[in-house]
Amino acid sequence: MSALEDQFVAEARELIRQATDNLIALERDGLSPERIDSVFRAFHTLKGSAGVVELPAMSIVLHAAEDLLDSVRHRTLGAGAEIVDAALTCLDQVSRWVDNFEAAGALPSRAGEDSRVMAQRLRSLLPRRSGERPAASVPDFPNEASQGVLPEWVSQLIAAERDEITSRMQEGPMAVTAISYEPFAGCFFNGDDPVHLMRQMPGLLAFQIEPREPFLPLADIDPYACNLRLRSISIGNRDEIAALFRLVLDQTQIISVPSEALTAAEMHVGSGSQSLICKVIEAQCELLRVPDRADELAGCIGAAARVAENALRHGQRLDLADIVGRAGTLALAQQDAGPLLSALERALAAFASPASTTAVNGGSQAASERPADRMLRVSEAKIEALVNLAGELVVARNALSYSVRQVERNLDGGEVARSIQRDRDAIDRLVTELHGSVLQLRMVPVAQLFGSFPRLVRDVARQLDKKVALVTSGETTEVDKTIMDRLFEPMVHLVRNALDHGIEDPGQRRAAGKSEAARISIAASRSGDRLLVEVTDDGRGIDPAVVRRKAFERQILPPDELAALTDEAAVDLVFSAGFSTASIVSDISGRGFGMDVVRTAIEQIGGRVSLESKVGIGTTVRLDLPMTIAMSRIMVVEAGGQSFGIAMEAVSETVRVPPERVSTIKNNDGFVLRDRVVPIVSLAELMKLPGRKRDAAEPRLLVVMEAAGRIAAFEIDAVRDRLDVVLKPMQGLLSGARGYAGTTLLGDGQVLLVLDVKEILP
Amino acid sequence: MTIRRSVEGIVVLDGVCAVEEAESLLQMLQATPGAIIDWTQCRQLHTAVLQVIMASGGSPMGPCGDVWVEQWLAPKLPQKGTAR
Numbered sequence: 123m124s125a126l127e128d129q130f131v132a133e134a135r136e137l138i139r140q141a142t143d144n145l146i147a148l149e150r151d152g153l154s155p156e157r158i159d160s161v162f163r164a165f166h167t168l169k170g171s172a173g174v175v176e177l178p179a180m181s182i183v184l185h186a187a188e189d190l191l192d193s194v195r196h197r198t199l200g201a202g203a204e205i206v207d208a209a210l211t212c213l214d215q216v217s218r219w220v221d222n223f224e225a226a227g228a229l230p231s232r233a234g235e236d237s238r239v240m241a242q243r244l245r246s247l248l249p250r251r252s253g254e255r256p257a258a259s260v261p262d263f264p265n266e267a268s269q270g271v272l273p274e275w276v277s278q279l280i281a282a283e284r285d286e287i288t289s290r291m292q293e294g295p296m297a298v299t300a301i302s303y304e305p306f307a308g309c310f311f312n313g314d315d316p317v318h319l320m321r322q323m324p325g326l327l328a329f330q331i332e333p334r335e336p337f338l339p340l341a342d343i344d345p346y347a348c349n350l351r352l353r354s355i356s357i358g359n360r361d362e363i364a365a366l367f368r369l370v371l372d373q374t375q376i377i378s379v380p381s382e383a384l385t386a387a388e389m390h391v392g393s394g395s396q397s398l399i400c401k402v403i404e405a406q407c408e409l410l411r412v413p414d415r416a417d418e419l420a421g422c423i424g425a426a427a428r429v430a431e432n433a434l435r436h437g438q439r440l441d442l443a444d445i446v447g448r449a450g451t452l453a454l455a456q457q458d459a460g461p462l463l464s465a466l467e468r469a470l471a472a473f474a475s476p477a478s479t480t481a482v483n484g485g486s487q488a489a490s491e492r493p494a495d496r497m498l499r500v501s502e503a504k505i506e507a508l509v510n511l512a513g514e515l516v517v518a519r520n521a522l523s524y525s526v527r528q529v530e531r532n533l534d535g536g537e538v539a540r541s542i543q544r545d546r547d548a549i550d551r552l553v554t555e556l557h558g559s560v561l562q563l564r565m566v567p568v569a570q571l572f573g574s575f576p577r578l579v580r581d582v583a584r585q586l587d588k589k590v591a592l593v594t595s596g597e598t599t600e601v602d603k604t605i606m607d608r609l610f611e612p613m614v615h616l617v618r619n620a621l622d623h624g625i626e627d628p629g630q631r632r633a634a635g636k637s638e639a640a641r642i643s644i645a646a647s648r649s650g651d652r653l654l655v656e657v658t659d660d661g662r663g664i665d666p667a668v669v670r671r672k673a674f675e676r677q678i679l680p681p682d683e684l685a686a687l688t689d690e691a692a693v694d695l696v697f698s699a700g701f702s703t704a705s706i707v708s709d710i711s712g713r714g715f716g717m718d719v720v721r722t723a724i725e726q727i728g729g730r731v732s733l734e735s736k737v738g739i740g741t742t743v744r745l746d747l748p749m750t751i752a753m754s755r756i757m758v759v760e761a762g763g764q765s766f767g768i769a770m771e772a773v774s775e776t777v778r779v780p781p782e783r784v785s786t787i788k789n790n791d792g793f794v795l796r797d798r799v800v801p802i803v804s805l806a807e808l809m810k811l812p813g814r815k816r817d818a819a820e821p822r823l824l825v826v827m828e829a830a831g832r833i834a835a836f837e838i839d840a841v842r843d844r845l846d847v848v849l850k851p852m853q854g855l856l857s858g859a860r861g862y863a864g865t866t867l868l869g870d871g872q873v874l875l876v877l878d879v880k881e882i883l884p
Numbered sequence: 885m886t887i888r889r890s891v892e893g894i895v896v897l898d899g900v901c902a903v904e905e906a907e908s909l910l911q912m913l914q915a916t917p918g919a920i921i922d923w924t925q926c927r928q929l930h931t932a933v934l935q936v937i938m939a940s941g942g943s944p945m946g947p948c949g950d951v952w953v954e955q956w957l958a959p960k961l962p963q964k965g966t967a968r
Contacts, residue, residue, distance in 0.1 A: 310903050310932050317931040321952050329956040337939040340914055345906040345936050398955055402947055425925055429949050432927060436951040 123227060130175045131224045137164045137171075138217050139573060142210065146576045149206045153194070158201065161209070162191045168216065179229055179237035180219055186241035187212045190248060198249050203584075208244055210577070214440060215240060235322040242324050276300045276377050279353050283328035287355060290327045297359040298327070298379040303352045304334060305373055310346050314370065317352070322366055325357030355379065402433040403470050410459040410466075423453045427462055434469060441581065442469040452716070472585055502603070505563050512553075512560040517867050519553045520845060522546050524870050561602065561750055568646045568655070569597035571606050575617060575644060582621045589628055589639040590621060596646035601653045602750035608727050609655070609747065612720040616657045616743050617642065619717070624661035624741050634738065636660065653747045660740040664733075666692040676701055693735055697721040725830075725880075728754075728771065754849045756866070756876055758842040759825060761804070762811025765842060767876035769863065772829045776841060778821040793824075798833065800826060803884055805836040814839055829880040849876060886926070887912070887933075895919050897926040897933070897944075906932035913940050923948045937961075 123131075141164035148157045169184035187209055193199035215236065219229050279300060280287065301323075305316045320329060330353045337343065356363065360378045367374050406426035427450025434443035449465030526546050529539045572594045583590040601609075625631075625640040632638055643658045666689040673695045674684055684692070695701060699718040720743075724731045729747035756767040777795070784793050784802065791802040802824060806813045816822075824835040847866035852859055863878040886899045887908050895912050897905075913919060913936065921937060921944035923929070929937075929950050934957065937944060943961040948954035 305931075310906075315903070315931050317929070317934060317953075317957075320956075326956070331934075331938070331957060331960065333938070337941075340910070340917065340940060343910065343936070343939050345910045345932060346903075348931065348935065350931065350935055350938075399951070402951065402954070405947060425949075428927070429924065429947075432949065433951050436955075 123224070127175055127223075127227075130171050131220055133171060134168060134216070134220045137168045138213050138220070140164050141168075142213055142577055143573065145206050145209055145213075146580060148201055149203065149580075153201045155195075158191065158195050162188065162195055165191055165209075172216075175223075177219070177223065177229060179233040180216055182237045182241050183212055183215060183244070186244035190244050193249055199247075205247060208247055211440065212240060212244060235324075238322070238324040272379070272383065273375070273377060275302055275353065276355075276379060277383075279328065279330060279355060280379070280383060283330070283355065287327045296357050298355060298383075299358055299360050299363045300355045300377045300379050301353065301363055301367065302375045303367065303370065303373060305348045305350065305352075305370065307347045307349065309348050309370075309373075314348075316348065316350065316370075319367060319370070320352055320354055323354060323356045323358070323363065326354060327357065328355045330354070399433045399437040400470060403430050403466055406430045407463060407466050407470070410463050419457060419459065420454060423450060423459055423462055426450070426459075426466075427453070430466055430469070439469070439472075442472055445469065468585065500563070505560075508560050509564065512557040515553050516557055516846060519546075519549055520847075520868065521870070522549060524868075564603045564750075565600040566603050566606060567598050567600050568606065568653075571610060571613065572597055572644055572646070574610075575613075578614065578617060579621065579642060582618060586621060587627070588621065588625055590625060591639050591641050593641060593643040594645070595643070599646040599648050599653065600749075601646075601747070605653070605727055605747055605750065608723065609745070612723045612745075613644075613655070613657070615716055615720050617644070620657060620659040620661065620741070624659040624663075626662050630662075634662075648749075649746075651749050653745075653749050655745040655747065656742055657745075658740060658742040663737040663739055663741055664693050664696065664735040665737050669693055669695050673698070673701065690734075693733060696733070697731065754876075755844065755846050756849075757825070757844050758868070758874060759805070759836070759838040760840040760842055761836070761838045762806030762809060762813060764809070764811060765868070765872065765874055766805065766809070767845075767847070767866065767874045768825065768827070768836075768879060769876065770844065772827045772879040774826050774828050774833075776823070776825050777835075778823055780821045781818060784822065793835070795826065795835075800833055800835045801884065802835045802837055805838050808836075808882060827879050827883065829883055832883050834883050847874075847876075889919075890922070893919060894945075895921045897921065897923045897929070899926060900928045901926050901930055901933045903930045903932045906930070906936050909933055910936045918942065920945055922946060923950070923953075925949050929953050 141161050144157050144161045144164070148154075148161065151157075165184055165188045169181050169188055172180035172184060190199070190205065191209065194201050194205060199205065219233060222228070222230055222233075303316060303319070305314060306312075309316065317331070320326075332351055333349050334351050335349055337349065360376055363376055364371065367376070406429055409422060409426055412422075427446060431443045431447045431450070434440075434446060446462070446465050446469050449462045453459055453462035522542075523546060526539065526542050529542060575594065576592055579590055579592040620642050625642070626634065626636075628638040631640065641660050643656070645654075645656045645658070647654045669692050670684055670687075673679055673692070674681060678684075678695055678698045678701055679687075687695075696717045697720075701718065721731045724745055724747070727747065729745055732744045732746070733741065734744070735741040755770040757770055757773055758765055758767055760766075779793050784791050786792075792799050793802060794800070802822070804813060823838055823840070825838055825841075826833065826835045845866075849864040849866055852862055852864055856862075861878055861882045863876045866874050866876060868874045886897065886901050887905045888896055888898065889912060890896050893916065895909065895916075897909075901909075913921075921940075921942065923937075923944040924946035926949045929948070934953070938961070941962065943958075948958050
């Protein structure tokens, strides 16, 4: 991509974000001239840039949206939910196109069609003064029909398809065009796809396809000789249709049709296709409900999700299509049709009844009021290079420490050693500072992450018919971009869960004496070198009794262990793998959906998840995260003649235990540490290395570790060092090796394997 | 390959059926006249493939996965069960 295109992509994303924020603020706080101006300017600039990089499809859509916003700006149109929805949908489409453009350097092939359909939808929202025709339908061509030359095929087509046409007509005057297209027999060899051209016609009213000559018997047919005639009637003026068929104009006949020639009926356009789409989705639901198809389940889920998604896309419900698509992926992953079925049912309900008008009083105190930060745009790759360099420097410093020790040993505390040590200390300080400030480059305010939630909450709440106010705080808290990127998905899970399962319907809330509008808060704060993120709702909370029952049914724990759990520990079971399946989502009072996924994702980035819930009051999920994952502090230990690294966060202490404190239970050694029995594992044995002969009376050196709720002590020969290292993931042939978190270079050039304690802990 | 024959002998159209699939479809239909065509899984049909389906005179089973075809073309095909 050229520098210009790069800049376009970055700028477009920023403008889309800005416009989205302002649109939602507009809906929340009412129409203010500054806000609508700002939205309008964002669309206007986007349109301009799309023109510069020559993306006409994008320009067309944005132009239509701009017209719509201009009407809002001049108060000829209110900023209702419908308008905001349309503008947001437009931004979604543009955002997807920007992604496509970045990935492939071009828009997808169907962008032209999508753009026309969407532009038409946007324009249909424009106010019409009496007598004015919709902007797109002013005929520029002399109207052949008025001169009495409506060809016979047109009249026949109208007569044959009258029902279809009347059911799809919009009210009011409009330009209607008929086209007859007889592709050349050899057209397939030119790469033509005549039906595809027809598909791209906006506002199709009627379509016919028939053989020009009767088909030969199958045995004699040439599949690559086109023997078809395609005819259609559609909304749109002759010009637009001619532009679409510009490459095959010699094979077409295009006729403007006066709307009086058609019998108009006051039916909404697309109602026919709407019922069809509903039918398609219902059929998929039925397919999924057929029991005893475990062997074909995966295929069924995949096919049903794809068909329904396509149908919804066709019906211009890209939002629903996305939801169904995601539910499909989830259902496949869980091998359970439940999530897809419920998504389909929801989509069906949402599709059958036009979007409800529930207002979401969602609000964040986010960015919109703040003046835009002055930023210098630096590509992530450059930062990455700097981070790596600084990391290497840390390694070099470690090497120096090693040399210092060598010198000390050999020169026996000489003057040279002291001077090197002074230098080392100076480098030490500098490296630490440099590394710190380089990492700072990658620190971004969590506002970037929080920014997408007002939209998510608004959309989901509307879909569920709930009233929700979103409050965010601590947006200026900074966190490493790597952490933030990997935090997004789990956060979406949490917020969706809160909306879907945590928050009650307005009716239930009223009955419970709560305010109808629920509240979800997302708060970020810094605690030492950790980032705390809390997602809190004031919904129904999680009932420990229900969790216990479900855990029992799901056989998560044996009944006696379940009974021994405190209420807090019981609620924590929602994070267990296998706890959440679709069947319990519907009736459990609270969450449970995919919470194990959230915990796994957070633990992968070195974080912890905890949950606090009070029945009837609400639930708080607390994420405790590292600020950065670039550096890890490790302890270097020796066992079986080799060195290993252990992440310090897993180490709770190192102890020397005299042999009399070690007792052997069955074949395993263990000892008691502050009233807890800690099993002892020989690290050398675990790593299949020859153990060292030990004097029976010698105290044993143990590293006590805790991870994933388990405790154990590794027996080692020596503790070598404590280091800050840049952990490199296992690569190449070793990338699949289990039990290792990664590698790092030691001062003497040795490669150190760092253990994944969680994985190897017995 | 987006056109295949299932174990039951049904001709299944899957995903995007491009122009070059017309020939394989025709060969399958020539080999088994009157074979049932399942087009519920196909996302997009090329005109040439459609032409072979029309020429075969039958009507594929189930709603077409290509929603445009299902809406505009499927109703025009001969009623189900008339496959030769």
